Amino acid sequence: MFVTMKDGTRIHVAEDGPRDGRAVVFANSLGTDMRLWDALLPLLPGDFRLIRYDKRGHGKSDVPNGPYAMGTLVADAEAVMDHLGVKGATFVGLSIGGMIAQGLAIKRLDLVARLVLSNTAAKIGTPALWDDRIAAVRAHGMEAIADNVMERWFGRDFRDGPDLATWRARFVAVPPEGYAGCCAAIRGTDFYTPTSGLRLPTLAIAGTEDGATPPDLVRETADLIPGSQFALIRRAGHLPCIENPAEYARILGGFL
């Protein structure tokens, strides 16, 4: 299914589970699409309405010219939920998806009852880091940064295993314009102050080998929200729902 945004961008959305179940919405990371959650979803309790979408510039969603603003990515999530008539959901965001989750909770607490901040932070990297990344993909394409990205995404065991090639190929297939557009959104985002004002049940998840948002950074963001829980997945990098879906499902299922 596609949901059309105010600017005409079509966002690709998929649903699993019963439509009358409690809603869980998933927002993917930079350089991935909704297949990020493929291994996880079948492991979650069967009575939830599981909604996922490809953020703009990724997957089957349109790729408008960048740069994108974080406010636009948040508005996309908002429009998808409003279109589906979903309120009071658990919103699971990984990395840039976790930034979208924070932005949506700040803007529309009626949509988000519970927050899962996976491998994310209130602020990720520096403007110089994102400027370099944008310049690299615009000049040389996704292949130029793929090996460095795989090192941040996955722990050593996974990188030595048979599935790395699949995820690397999917990464290289991401449109550079969509990727660079989302890098610009991250570069412009600092949610430290607004996120520290959030008051809702929150679970943060980190991976011990995460080279993009290390555990201390994830915990620092979780600590901005009083009462938040923190879970650490061992021998996993930035995308633990791929590397260890069973452990991720155990932690997320417990929170749900």
Ligand SMILES: O=C(O)CC1=CCC(=O)O1
């Ligand atoms: O550095 C990476 O590629 C990992 C990452 C940072 C933000 C995001 O969504 O993914």
